Each structure stands twice: as C-alpha cells, then as structure tokens.
Amino acid sequence: MERRKFIGLASAGAGVALLGGTPVLLTALGGCKKHGTMDMGGVAPKVVEGAFDMALPVPPTMSASAAKLTAQRTTASVFKGKTSSVSGYQSGGILGATLTATKGDTVNAVFQNSLNEVSNVHWHGLLTPANMDGHPKDVAQPGGSLTYSFPVVNRAGTYWYHPHPDLKTAKQAYEGLAGFFLVTDSEEQALNLPSGDYDMPLVIQDKRADSSGNFSYAPDMTDLMNGLLGESVLVNGVHSPFVEVASKTYRLRLLNGSNGRIYNLALSNGETFMLIGSDGGLFAAPIAATSILLAPGERADVLVSFGGQAVGTEVFLESKTFDGGEYQGKQAFNIMKFKVTESSTDNFDVPTVLSDYATLPEAAATKNRSFDVSNGGGHGGHGGHGGNMMTMHNINGDSYDESRIDETITAGATEIWTFDNTEGIDPHPMHLHGALFQVLDRTGGRGQVFPHEKGWKDTVLALPGEKVRVIVAFGQEKGVFVFHCHNLEHEDTGMMLQMEIV
Ligand SMILES: [Cu+2]
Structure with missing residues (x-):
C-alpha cells in the first residue's frame, strides 16, 4: 500500500526532499536508490532497550509569568557514557524547564533564538491570541527574540510547548526542543492530588x-x-x-x-x-x-x-x-x-469527582466540516499537488500554503469536524490550534471512543480505516491559526491547513 503512494510521487518526476530540514533537489527515483526497491513502505526500526540504569531526570520548574527560553545547540547525557549533541531551551541539557501557571495568570515568556535557523514557540493546548500561538509565519530569526504574553484561560492540565516554524518543526522538536506547561486552578488544588x-x-x-x-x-x-x-x-x-x-x-x-x-x-x-x-x-x-x-x-x-x-x-x-x-x-x-x-503507607484515596465541565451536545453545533486525511492512500495516492516532498501529505487534497486560508470560522462557534481516514493507510493524530474539542464518535477501525479520549482534547488519533468526529468549541480570539497532523514528518511535508477565526 505504501508503494502506491510512492509511485504517485515518483510519477511526478523530480522532487524536493526535506533532508535535515533543508530542501534538497533530487529525482524521486534516484534519491531512493539506497533502498534498492520501489517499495518505500520499509520496515519500522526495532526499539533497542537500554539497561534501565540511568536515573530519570525531572526538568526544573519555571514560572510562566517570568520565563526565559533560549533555544540553542548544547550537549546532554542521553545515553550511558556518552555526551550527545542536542538542542535545548537552556545551556546544558535537552528539552526545557517545566513552565507552571495558575489559571488567570499572565504568561510572560522571552524566547531567544540562538539557533542558526528560524524558530518560535507554540503553546500546545493553550488558548492564546492568534499572534501568540507560534504560527509558522511568526518566527524569530537566528539571534533574534520574541516575547510571548497572554492570559492563561485554560483549565488545570498538562500542556506543552515546542517549536513550530514551517518545514522545521519536526527537525527542531526531534533535536530536543520541547517542554511541559502545567496549569493548575482552584478546582484541581481542592482535590489534593499527589504533588x-x-x-x-x-x-x-x-x-x-x-x-x-x-x-x-x-x-x-x-x-x-x-x-x-x-x-x-x-x-x-x-x-x-x-x-x-x-x-x-x-x-x-x-x-x-x-x-x-x-x-x-x-x-x-x-x-x-x-x-x-x-x-x-x-x-x-x-x-x-x-x-x-x-x-x-x-x-x-x-x-x-x-x-x-x-x-x-x-x-x-x-x-x-x-x-x-x-x-x-x-x-x-x-x-x-x-x-x-x-515502604510507605499509601493513604491517598482517588477522588470520585474530579472536575465539573459541560459536555457539548451535538445539537449545539452550527456547522459540519469534513476533512479527508487519507492522503489518497487507498486510491493510489497523488502525493499532493506539485508532486514534491513538501506536498507529500495533505488534508482534503491540499498541502500547507501560508498564503491560502482553507477554512473561515465564526468566533465562538461550535462545530462538528470529521477526520476521515477511511481510505487511509497511515495513522494521523490530528491537532487543532486555537480551540479544544470533545470526541463524539469513531466509526470504522477501532470503532469507539476510548477512556483517555474523554473530556477536552486538542489532538485525536485517526487510525487507518477510521472516521473520527469531534465537536469543537472555538473561542473569541480572531486571526489565523493552523490545524495539522501531529506526525511531525507529515506536518512538515504538507499535512497542515490554515483557518481564520472571524
Ligand atoms: Cu499524519
């Protein structure tokens, strides 16, 4: 099945590959010769376990109201007895500090880009104004900086941050740029959860x-x-x-x-x-x-x-x-x-009630939108428009184009979005910026909504053969946001669109 996708790609002739985040011109066939076959499905690499004798590090915490994140190349002890070249948000060490905030706080984060390429910060899951969201077009140049300031309106929860520059999200996250953003609120604090x-x-x-x-x-x-x-x-x-x-x-x-x-x-x-x-x-x-x-x-x-x-x-x-x-x-x-x-006495009782929030009824939705995320998989795959690597993946046949608005949404609207991977052959975790949603149902494939998909979400997995419906609560923040597959190679090869909240 993967082969079909590749043939679609090869038929387009010369392609542009994203190697090391740098577009490289090659002919699709020539560039793949090392595999010796046109079947590009490949075999997934086997996981090799270590000895489980390196201590788990816990990232230090940092208040989100006075945060400083400096993206840079540095080193870290990732593997036993070795020093790895990595990226991190501080000098020494991979990843970044765990940012902490209480609902209602104002985030004030200075991002310094000490990489030799553009970067920015996306606050994954947090509802921010459009110009604070880390849109791929809003980047700091090498040596430049950006200041992020926005109120924390989210409920208590586990959010995170990572770079989101066009074509380089996968590379920069892979090299080590990511961190947690933990929000607490009075409702959570009253539960006395383990701390x-x-x-x-x-x-x-x-x-x-x-x-x-x-x-x-x-x-x-x-x-x-x-x-x-x-x-x-x-x-x-x-x-x-x-x-x-x-x-x-x-x-x-x-x-x-x-x-x-x-x-x-x-x-x-x-x-x-x-x-x-x-x-x-x-x-x-x-x-x-x-x-x-x-x-x-x-x-x-x-x-x-x-x-x-x-x-x-x-x-x-x-x-x-x-x-x-x-x-x-x-x-x-x-x-x-x-x-x-x-040995310790465990006198913690799991609370029977955790949080009080509304479940959105389907009837609240004023619009339905459907997104084909199958990339043409089961139908021979066209490799996106243009036939180059940057358009290998698509949503509804369209690959990311910063100059095009794909969906226009009324601020505050409630909508039902369908991610249709019925004909697809790859899993796609679909992620929305600028809004949270609740999962309504899943048909085909696993055919159900799973316990960990209850409540509010920002990313939902559509496996091959599945169609997943979510009900989205859009906020009042107007402007342009992206939504995309969170398989970062898919995202960087085109599986991302833009929506404008008006
Ligand atoms: Cu994907």
Whole structure:
C-alpha cells in the first residue's frame, strides 16, 4: 500500500526532499536508490532497550509569568557514557524547564533564538491570541527574540510547548526542543492530588542515534512518508531510565513528544491505573484502565499506585503491540523502570469527582466540516499537488500554503469536524490550534471512543480505516491559526491547513 503512494510521487518526476530540514533537489527515483526497491513502505526500526540504569531526570520548574527560553545547540547525557549533541531551551541539557501557571495568570515568556535557523514557540493546548500561538509565519530569526504574553484561560492540565516554524518543526522538536506547561486552578488544588515528587511529568520520545549518541535529523523518504521512528526510546531526555519510588500513589503526566511513534502504554505488572485527565485537563471522574494508545501530541494524566508493593519490586512502563497500520505497533518494549525503594503507607484515596465541565451536545453545533486525511492512500495516492516532498501529505487534497486560508470560522462557534481516514493507510493524530474539542464518535477501525479520549482534547488519533468526529468549541480570539497532523514528518511535508477565526 505504501508503494502506491510512492509511485504517485515518483510519477511526478523530480522532487524536493526535506533532508535535515533543508530542501534538497533530487529525482524521486534516484534519491531512493539506497533502498534498492520501489517499495518505500520499509520496515519500522526495532526499539533497542537500554539497561534501565540511568536515573530519570525531572526538568526544573519555571514560572510562566517570568520565563526565559533560549533555544540553542548544547550537549546532554542521553545515553550511558556518552555526551550527545542536542538542542535545548537552556545551556546544558535537552528539552526545557517545566513552565507552571495558575489559571488567570499572565504568561510572560522571552524566547531567544540562538539557533542558526528560524524558530518560535507554540503553546500546545493553550488558548492564546492568534499572534501568540507560534504560527509558522511568526518566527524569530537566528539571534533574534520574541516575547510571548497572554492570559492563561485554560483549565488545570498538562500542556506543552515546542517549536513550530514551517518545514522545521519536526527537525527542531526531534533535536530536543520541547517542554511541559502545567496549569493548575482552584478546582484541581481542592482535590489534593499527589504533588511534588509524587507528580511526575514524563515526556516519551524516540530517537535514531549514531554510535556517538548523536541524533541529527536526517529523514529518508521512508521516514518522511511514515514519520521518523527511532530505535531508542527516551523519557525526559534519557534513554531507558529508572526512577526510585515509594509504595504510594503517583500522578504521571504522560506526554507523547515523539515525531511519529505511537505508544500503547501499560504497566508491566498488568495493574489497573486511574485515568484522571487528557489533553485539556481533568475528567469529570476517574476512569480505570490498563492501557492507553497515545499518539504524538497527546497527553494522559494518570494515577498509578505502588501501594502494597514490596521494596525491591520493579515495574516497567511498557508499550504493548497494537494494530497501527503497516508500520506501527509491531513490537512490545519497555520504556522506563519504577523501582520501589521505600515502604510507605499509601493513604491517598482517588477522588470520585474530579472536575465539573459541560459536555457539548451535538445539537449545539452550527456547522459540519469534513476533512479527508487519507492522503489518497487507498486510491493510489497523488502525493499532493506539485508532486514534491513538501506536498507529500495533505488534508482534503491540499498541502500547507501560508498564503491560502482553507477554512473561515465564526468566533465562538461550535462545530462538528470529521477526520476521515477511511481510505487511509497511515495513522494521523490530528491537532487543532486555537480551540479544544470533545470526541463524539469513531466509526470504522477501532470503532469507539476510548477512556483517555474523554473530556477536552486538542489532538485525536485517526487510525487507518477510521472516521473520527469531534465537536469543537472555538473561542473569541480572531486571526489565523493552523490545524495539522501531529506526525511531525507529515506536518512538515504538507499535512497542515490554515483557518481564520472571524
Ligand atoms: Cu499524519
């Protein structure tokens, strides 16, 4: 099936590839000779686990009301005994500080671009004015800076930030630029959820490193088509880490910060955990679960109890196999290890009620829009308009064009959006800027809405064969926002459109 897509591409003749984020002219066939075949589906790289003997780092926190983020090339201890060249938002170390805010605060973040290419910051999941959202056209030049200032209107929840420049989002996020943005509010604080050392933000990312431990971004055509999957899975910037825990309840804020890899997260002891929130904050009530299929961009807020576990017990966070199309989900692997090293009384009771918010009725919607995200997959694929790599992926047949507004939306509108991957052959996690939504239903494929998809979300996964309907609550912030596939190779090769809120 992947082959069909490639043939569509090849028939367009010469293409432009995004190699290392730099457009390179090549002929589609010539550029792919190293694979020796026209079948560009490829085999997903096998995950290679480390020894789980490097300690899990927890990023320092920084107040979002006085934040300074300096994107730069630096070094980090990602693999045991090696120093990796990475990007980070501070000198020394990958990733960035965990920004913290209370609903109602004003964000004041100075972004300094010390990279040798344009960059910016997108506040993933946060509702900001259009000119503060990190639109691909709003970038800081190398050596330049941007100041982001906006009120925090979101509910308590696990949000994040990462670069969003046109054609370079995948590269910059892959090289290490990402961080958490945690919002709290009075409703959440009254719940007395596990806090401090018992509240762990965990960003899961996969990399393809060389023998020196460096992972420079150099996607080949298979990567651009499927999303770049790496052999090494990192948590908070470290390969196969471990963390010592007490026999108590922990809040794990799981973020899939990978470019393309989807994880089917579970605990190695098969224990049930409690889902308490997703992308847009807490659920109405906790939901028991034993696994979560988490796609790039998505978050899951969970309570895991190590209560009753004897000192010395080891539990892994693992990814189980799943049916994720032809390229993903074929392998089970461990991601990180929890080691119970302290016996403690776990007197935490999971609250029965978490949050009070409205469920949007379908009848509230005033407009329906449908988006074909199948990229022409099942019908022989045309590789987008123009036939070059930057238009390899599309939505409704259109690839990203900064000069074109694809959808015009009335401020404050409630709309039903359908992401139709019925004919598709690849998974697509679809992400909206400027609005949150609730998932209404999923038909085809897995055929249901999953527990971790309850509540407010900003990213939803449409697997091959699926059609997912969401109800979107647009805000009052007018201006141009993007929406796109959060498989970052798909995004950077065209799978992004623009909407104008008027
Ligand atoms: Cu996609």
